[in-house]
Amino acid sequence: VIGSPRIITANWDDPSVVPVDGYLAKGGYEGLRRALGETPAAVIDEVKASGLRGRGGAGFPTGVKWSFVPQDTGKPTYTVCNFDESEPGTYNNRELVEREPHQLLEGLAIAAYAVQSHTAFIYCRGEFLWPGIVLERAIAEASAKGFFGRDILGSGYDLDVVLHRGAGAYICGEETALLSSLEGYRGQPRLRPPFPAVEGLYESPTLINNVETLCFVPHIMRNGAAWFAGIGPEKSPGTKIFSVSGKVERPGNYELAMGTPFRVLLEEHAGGVLGGRALKAWTPGGSSTPLLTAEHLDVGLDFEAVQAAGSLLGTGAVMVMDETDCVVEATRRMSRFYAHESCGKCTPCREGTWWVSRVLGRIEDGYGRPEDLALLGDTAENMLFRAFCALADAAASPIQSSLKYFRDEYEQHVAERRCPFTGKGPGPNEPPPEPDEIAPTEPGEPAFIPVSEVLR
Amino acid sequence: MAVLTPELREQAESMKARYPAGRERSAILPLLYLVQSVEGQVTPEGLREVADLLGLRTAEVEAVATFYTMLRLRPTGTHVVNVCTNLSCALRGGREVHEAARAAAGLPHGAEISEDGLLTVHEEECLGACDAAPVVQIDFANHDRITPERMAELVETLRRGEVPEPSRGVAPRDFRHASRILAGVEGTS
Numbered sequence: 136v137i138g139s140p141r142i143i144t145a146n147w148d149d150p151s152v153v154p155v156d157g158y159l160a161k162g163g164y165e166g167l168r169r170a171l172g173e174t175p176a177a178v179i180d181e182v183k184a185s186g187l188r189g190r191g192g193a194g195f196p197t198g199v200k201w202s203f204v205p206q207d208t209g210k211p212t213y214t215v216c217n218f219d220e221s222e223p224g225t226y227n228n229r230e231l232v233e234r235e236p237h238q239l240l241e242g243l244a245i246a247a248y249a250v251q252s253h254t255a256f257i258y259c260r261g262e263f264l265w266p267g268i269v270l271e272r273a274i275a276e277a278s279a280k281g282f283f284g285r286d287i288l289g290s291g292y293d294l295d296v297v298l299h300r301g302a303g304a305y306i307c308g309e310e311t312a313l314l315s316s317l318e319g320y321r322g323q324p325r326l327r328p329p330f331p332a333v334e335g336l337y338e339s340p341t342l343i344n345n346v347e348t349l350c351f352v353p354h355i356m357r358n359g360a361a362w363f364a365g366i367g368p369e370k371s372p373g374t375k376i377f378s379v380s381g382k383v384e385r386p387g388n389y390e391l392a393m394g395t396p397f398r399v400l401l402e403e404h405a406g407g408v409l410g411g412r413a414l415k416a417w418t419p420g421g422s423s424t425p426l427l428t429a430e431h432l433d434v435g436l437d438f439e440a441v442q443a444a445g446s447l448l449g450t451g452a453v454m455v456m457d458e459t460d461c462v463v464e465a466t467r468r469m470s471r472f473y474a475h476e477s478c479g480k481c482t483p484c485r486e487g488t489w490w491v492s493r494v495l496g497r498i499e500d501g502y503g504r505p506e507d508l509a510l511l512g513d514t515a516e517n518m519l520f521r522a523f524c525a526l527a528d529a530a531a532s533p534i535q536s537s538l539k540y541f542r543d544e545y546e547q548h549v550a551e552r553r554c555p556f557t558g559k560g561p562g563p564n565e566p567p568p569e570p571d572e573i574a575p576t577e578p579g580e581p582a583f584i585p586v587s588e589v590l591r
Numbered sequence: 592m593a594v595l596t597p598e599l600r601e602q603a604e605s606m607k608a609r610y611p612a613g614r615e616r617s618a619i620l621p622l623l624y625l626v627q628s629v630e631g632q633v634t635p636e637g638l639r640e641v642a643d644l645l646g647l648r649t650a651e652v653e654a655v656a657t658f659y660t661m662l663r664l665r666p667t668g669t670h671v672v673n674v675c676t677n678l679s680c681a682l683r684g685g686r687e688v689h690e691a692a693r694a695a696a697g698l699p700h701g702a703e704i705s706e707d708g709l710l711t712v713h714e715e716e717c718l719g720a721c722d723a724a725p726v727v728q729i730d731f732a733n734h735d736r737i738t739p740e741r742m743a744e745l746v747e748t749l750r751r752g753e754v755p756e757p758s759r760g761v762a763p764r765d766f767r768h769a770s771r772i773l774a775g776v777e778g779t780s
Contacts, residue, residue, distance in 0.1 A: 211611070223677045223717040233759065254611065261620075261661045262673075262718055264731035264772060265760030271775070297609050300773050302620050302659035305716065319616035319645075321658040337614055380679035380721030387722045422678060454679050454721070468678050472716055478658075 140366055142374050143350040144390040147234045153269070155276040158237040164282055166353030170245045171290040178249040182352065184360035186372040191217060191308075191345030192420065192449045194371070194438040197352075201342060203332035204250040210339040212252035215317070216243050217345050218259045218266075219301055219308040222421035223472060224452030227376035227388050228346035232266040235350075236273035242349030244282060244294055245356055250342045253293050258313050261301040270298055305476035309524045310343045312478065323478045324524035347376060367393035371437035375448075381417075381455040382409040393437040397427075400436065400453065412457040416540070420449015422469040423529030425536035426462075446536070461556040462541040463548055466533045467495035473530035484527035487518040491534055498545060501553040501560020508545050512538055594626050594637045602776045603644050609775075616645055619655055621774045623662050628770035632667045660713075661773070668704050668711035670749050671766045672696070673728040674742075676714050679721035684738070688725045689714055691739035695746035710749065711766075723758065730769040732757035 141147075151157035158164070170178045183198030204212060216239070220228035232239060239257075247255045259267045274296055278284050285293050299317055306312045307322040314336050316322035335341025351373060355363050364372045371393040377400055380386045384406030391400060401407060401414070408414050414429045419436065425446040427434065434444045441448045456465060474488035491514050494507050515531040515538075522528075538545065544555070553560025595603060603622055610617040622644060626637030633656055635649075642649045656662045663671075674680075674689040689712075696710040704711045720726045723735030727742065734745060735758040748755045754762045763769035771777045 220719050221717060224679050224721050225717075226719045226721050229719045260719065261659070261773060262715075262728065262731060264763070264769060265733065265757075268761065268772065298775065299609075299617070300620065300624075300775065301661075302623070302773075303661035304659050316620075317617060318614070319619040319655065321655055337611065378721060380724060381682045386679075386724070452721075454682075456682065460682060465678055465681075468676070468681055472677060475716060 140374055140392060141390050142354050142366075143231065143238065143347070144234075144376065144388065146238075147230070150234075152235050152237070153273075155237055155273070155280055158235065159280075162357065163237050163353075164241050164277075164280075166356035167241050167244050167248075167282060168288055169356050170248055171288055171292060175249050175251055178245065178356070181360050182249070182355060185355045185363040186360075186369075187348065187351055187355060187363065188371060188438065189345055190347035190351075190375060190450070192222070192423075192447075194448065197344065197348055200332065200344070201246065201249050203330070204252075204340050204342050205333060206251060208340055211254065211337075212250055213336040213339055213341045214243065214247040214250060214252040214255040215313070215336060215341060215343045216255065216257040216349060217308060217310065217313060217343055218257050218263070218270075219313060220260055220263075220346070220450075221305045221308055222423060222450045222452055223469070224378060224380055224418060224421045224454040225450040226378050226380075227451070229263055229266050230388050231346055231350050231376075232263075233269055236269050237277060238350050238353060239270075239346055240273055240277050240282070240296070242352035243296065243344075244287070245352050246342060246344055246349060247294050248292055250340075252342065253295065255294060255296045256317060256336070257296065257298050258307070258317055259298055259300050261303050267298060267300055274298060304478075305472075306478045306524070306526060309526065312524065313343070314341065321478070323480045324526075326523060368435070368437050368439070370439055371448075375436065375451050377436065377451045377453055379405040379453045379455065381453075382412070382457040382460065383407065383455050384409055391436070394435040394440065396433050396435055397453075398432040401432070401455070405453075405455075408455065408457050410457075412459060414455065415458050415460060416456045416462055416465070416537075418449075418452065418454045419446050421452035422454070422472065423447075423525070423532055424449040425532045426540060427536075428540050447532075459556065461499070461554055462537050462544050463495065463499045464554065464556070466537045467492065467499050469533040470495050470530060473526060477526060477530075481522035481524075481527065483518045483521040484530065487514050487527065488530045490514055491518075491530070495534075498548050499554055501548065501551075501562065503545075503549040503552075505546075505549055507549065508538065508542065594629050594634070594640050599625060599629070600644075606775065607644070616647070619645060619647075619652065620659070620662075623652070623656055624770045624774035625776065627662060628767050628774055631669070631767050631770075632663045632665065634664075663711075666704055666708070667766060669709050669765050669767075670730055671711045671713060671728075671769075672746070673713045673715035673718065673731075674737075675716070675718045675724070675726045677717040679717070680725040683724040685725035687739050688727065688737050688742050691742040692727070692746065695743045710746065729755060729757070730763045730766050731773075732760065732762040732769075734758055 187197040311325040312322040470492040515534040518527040519531040607615040676685040
């Protein structure tokens with residue numbers, strides 16, 4: 136589409152950039168060369184001035200994060216690239232690595248230089264067997280060319296990079312869980328503070344950045360902070376890759392300026408809803424971000440605008456559901472994912488994710504009770520912001536947002552005692568289920584006492 | 592009978608050396624992949640040998656191994672078929688593909704490995720290739736836009752002793768070979 140700037144996907148149609156020579160022919164590693172000619176502080180200032188914000192979900196200013204890494208602590212400093220991409224619906228990191236691995240390696244080297252670290256790890260999602268091979272080859276090639284190892288490009292700066300593969304655990308995308316996993320433990324999150332910048336890998340100062348974030352860095356070093364800051368909205372500059380999937384004509388990764396309206400992404404790039412059907416619901420940033428609906432078609436896709444609309448930009452993973460898709464079933468599936476992936480450390484998450492997926496399952500199957508809606512809402516409320524990490528918050532997102540926008544659909548499931556989309560369930564003519572322990576004990580008494588009431 | 596041959600133990604030492612001195616525990620996942628590549632699963636003996644290599648107790652290694660779904664502590668097929676049924680794939684028919692995979696493998700309700708030990712079918716969470724939904728991985732090689740019919744064909748191909756051509760990249764010969772690549776000891780050309 137005319138006018139849409141492509142920065143980190145500009146070479147995606149050109150397979151010649153996968154080997155290092157092809158990447159060099161396109162100006163590759165010039166950003167690293169420039170960075171090495173400046174002081175680390177100047178590199179950090181450049182990235183700060185660009186306004187680049189982390190693309191892994193949180194949107195924290197990248198240069199500021201770099202400046203938090205202390206120097207002269209007497210400990211080594213580590214740089215870690217988070218390539219544990221597993222947020223449902225998200226697949227831009229994988230394609231960035233498969234199509235232009237050296238872009239990531241160059242960004243990683245610049246980041247490591249900026250924080251004066253001499254060892255970098257790439258934590259590669261285990262299931263990404265092929266992207267891992269692509270990276271192994273690229274690291275070997277780049278090292279042979281002198282972009283990693285001793286005295287890089289004659290600068291006196293040394294950097295080794297190690298590819299580390301995970302083994303199937305969504306939670307390891309959370310940065311402190313990733314560090315636990317990289318240290319050889321179960322991937323369970325740690326309390327913050329201390330933040331990884333101060334006490335991360337091996338109790339040492341550690342910089343952690345997402346793949347997409349690092350891929351922008353070489354371009355900022357080559358073209359300057361002002362160029363980058365001039366693209367997109369002032370508070371969320373630059374471009375973002377949106378991974379579109381589900382019920383659209385042309386699912387795919389689309390790099391667009393931040394702030395591009397969802398309507399443009401859906402209609403002009405992804406070809407509209409599959410089969411010309413009506414849009415029902417969509418996630419702006421993976422299943423961890425609250426659902427939005429057709430009334431949000433004109434929301435601009437940047438951190439501020441999506442938040443103002445009641446959701447989060449997250450990873451930019453847009454999953455699209457149409458009018459024929461059951462929101463209760465979709466929520467049940469997303470909830471089952473969080474129940475499976477909860478690391479088990481915090482009770483609200485470990486227990487809550489399991490219970491909500493059970494309750495959603497019985498509603499979808501036609502065995503729901505009228506009080507189940509309040510039960511779901513209360514359980515979600517008691518997961519939100521009550522665990523060490525954001526997995527519990529993420530698990531609450533689809534439940535709270537689907538209850539907000541599609542309560543009538545839940546009520547229909549309960550009243551008709553079947554899924555109105557699949558028709559599965561006992562149906563309205565079967566006798567209602569026996570009351571159980573969660574039913575009211577006295578007429579008029581609530582089925583359960585919300586924790587918020589107890590605390591009050 | 593030891594799981595790791597002297598040659599593999601030597602490779603294990605070089606795997607430990609990828610990490611800073613004193614931080615060799617970081618090699619636990621690659622080492623578990625290494626023992627998995629020999630036995631096609633992680634056995635109690637495999638856990639003991641990894642513990643021995645790292646100076647840990649077997650229980651500490653088991654605690655780690657049981658956390659990660661790609662490390663399999665129970666009998667596992669020659670090939671592992673992972674079918675994504677997370678939302679983006681489910682919207683495009685992933686559940687039907689999962690059912691087709693189970694049917695083609697002849698798995699009764701509750702079973703995850705075929706009687707002949709050829710196939711393990713695993714319902715998978717998002718595999719990060721949602722534009723190609725429904726997505727299937729065979730020994731961690733990706734197969735895009737799979738229909739139930741295509742799924743049955745893929746299983747037939749495996750039954751003939753062939754490795755189906757993946758949509759991108761290379762296909763490991765089997766689950767053990769995939770584990771060897773994941774351990775990072777396989778030449779990847």
